[in-house]
Amino acid sequence: MKFNNEVVLMSKTLEDGMISLNAPNTTSKLIRELREKYWRDHPPNYRTSSWLEVKESPFGKKTSVITIILSTRGCTWAIAPQGGCTMCGYVNDSYRERVTAEELKRQLLREHSRFNDANGDRIYKIYNSGSFFDNVEINEEAREFILKYLASQPNTKKIIVEARPEHMMREERLARAREHVPTHIELEVGLGLETSNDKIRKDCINKDFTFEDFTKAVKNAKKYDMQVKSYLMIKPPHLTEHEALQDAVKSAIDSARVGVSAVSLNAMNVQAATLVEYLWKQGKYRPPWLWTVLEIVMQSMDSISDTEIICEPVAGGLQRGAHNCGKCDAKVMREIEQVIKFQDSSVARIPSCSCRERWELIIEQEQLIPFSLNLQE
Numbered sequence: 001m002k003f004n005n006e007v008v009l010m011s012k013t014l015e016d017g018m019i020s021l022n023a024p025n026t027t028s029k030l031i032r033e034l035r036e037k038y039w040r041d042h043p044p045n046y047r048t049s050s051w052l053e054v055k056e057s058p059f060g061k062k063t064s065v066i067t068i069i070l071s072t073r074g075c076t077w078a079i080a081p082q083g084g085c086t087m088c089g090y091v092n093d094s095y096r097e098r099v100t101a102e103e104l105k106r107q108l109l110r111e112h113s114r115f116n117d118a119n120g121d122r123i124y125k126i127y128n129s130g131s132f133f134d135n136v137e138i139n140e141e142a143r144e145f146i147l148k149y150l151a152s153q154p155n156t157k158k159i160i161v162e163a164r165p166e167h168m169m170r171e172e173r174l175a176r177a178r179e180h181v182p183t184h185i186e187l188e189v190g191l192g193l194e195t196s197n198d199k200i201r202k203d204c205i206n207k208d209f210t211f212e213d214f215t216k217a218v219k220n221a222k223k224y225d226m227q228v229k230s231y232l233m234i235k236p237p238h239l240t241e242h243e244a245l246q247d248a249v250k251s252a253i254d255s256a257r258v259g260v261s262a263v264s265l266n267a268m269n270v271q272a273a274t275l276v277e278y279l280w281k282q283g284k285y286r287p288p289w290l291w292t293v294l295e296i297v298m299q300s301m302d303s304i305s306d307t308e309i310i311c312e313p314v315a316g317g318l319q320r321g322a323h324n325c326g327k328c329d330a331k332v333m334r335e336i337e338q339v340i341k342f343q344d345s346s347v348a349r350i351p352s353c354s355c356r357e358r359w360e361l362i363i364e365q366e367q368l369i370p371f372s373l374n375l376q377e
C-alpha cells in the first residue's frame with residue numbers, strides 16, 4: 001500500500017516535469033529494501049543541525065560560515081521506488097512526510113538564533129539533504145522566507161543551497177529566488193553531478209540525469225546570476241581505484257568547461273543503510289585511499305584555472321572514509337588541506353610512508369582490469 005502511494009506521488013511529480021522515471025531495477029530495489037529496513041527501526045523525526053566555522057584566507061581575512069541543515073520530507077529521488085543514490089544515507093535523517101512552511105520557518109529561526117553574534121562577513125549554507133528548488137521538499141512560501149531572512153542579516157555575502165538539475169529547469173523558481181536576494185549577495189547552487197560520465201552515474205550511483213541535463217542546469221543558473229558548485233564523488237562503487245582517479249579528474253575538468261565556479265571533490269564515506277555500506281560490509285568496496293584523493297586534488301588543480309577546488313574528506317582517516325595505512329593519514333590530510341587553502345598543488349609535500357608503494361602498485365595493476373569487466377561483478 002505504501003509503495004502504491006509513492007507511485008501516485010511520483011506520477012504527480014512527473015506531471016510537474018521534474019523527474020524522469022525508469023522502472024526500478026535490481027539495484028534500486030535493493031537500495032530501497034535497505035532503506036526500508038532501516039526506517040522500520042528509526043521512526044521519522046525532525047533532525048535539524050547547525051554549526052559555525054570561521055574560515056581564514058591566506059591573507060588573514062576571517063569569514064563566518066554558518067551551515068544549517070533543515071529537516072524536510074527528504075530527497076524525492078531517495079524516497080522514490082527508484083531508491084535514490086547508492087551512497088546517500090541523508091534521507092534516513094529526514095522527516096519522510098511533507099513538512100509545512102511554518103515548521104521550516106521555525107527550524108530556520110531556531111537554528112539561526114545560535115549565531116546572532118557571528119563576526120565579520122557571513123556565508124550561509126542552507127542544506128536540506130535534497131533539492132532546495134523542489135516544492136515537495138521546500139514549498140514556495142518557505143523558500144521565500146528563508147532567502148529573504150538570510151539576505152536581511154548583517155554582512156551576508158553569500159547564500160549557498162543545493163538542488164538537483166531537474167529543478168533548475170523551473171526557471172520561475174530561480175527568478176523568484178533571485179528577486180528575494182539582492183544581487184550584491186552571491187547566490188550559489190550546489191549540484192550533485194558526481195561524475196561527468198553518464199554510464200558511471202547511472203550504473204554505479206543510480207542517479208538518473210545526464211551530463212547534458214547538468215549543463216542546461218548550469219546555463220539556467222547563470223541566467224539568474226547564480227553560481228554553480230559541482231559536487232563530484234571520488235570512488236563510486238564498482239570502480240577500481242585507478243578508474244576512480246581518472247573519473248574524478250576528468251569530471252572536474254568537464255565541470256569547469258561548462259562554467260561552474262567551484263568543484264567540490266567529495267571522497268566517499270560509507271553511510272548507514274546504503275548500497276555502498278552493504279558492499280563495504282561484504283568486503284566488496286573500499287573507500288578511496290587518501291593518496292588517491294591527494295592526487296585528484298593536485299591533478300584537478302593543475303588542469304583547471306579560474307575554478308575553486310574544494311576537498312574536505314568526511315571521515316578521512318577512518319575505515320568508513322578515505323584512508324591510508326593509519327600511520328600517514330593525518331599527514332596526507334594536512335597536505336590536502338594546504339593545497340586547498342592555497343589553491344596551488346606545488347605547496348604539497350608528499351609524506352614518505354611504505355603504504356605509498358602499495359598504493360602505486362594497486363593503481364598500476366588495476367589498469368589491466370577493463371572497466372566493463374569490473375562493472376559486471
Ligand code: SF4
Nearest residue numbers: 075078084085088129
Ligand atoms: S545524493 Fe542527492 S539526489 Fe542522490 S539520494 Fe542523496 S540527496 Fe538525493
Ligand SMILES: [Zn+2]
Nearest residue numbers: 325328353355
Ligand atoms: Zn601510510
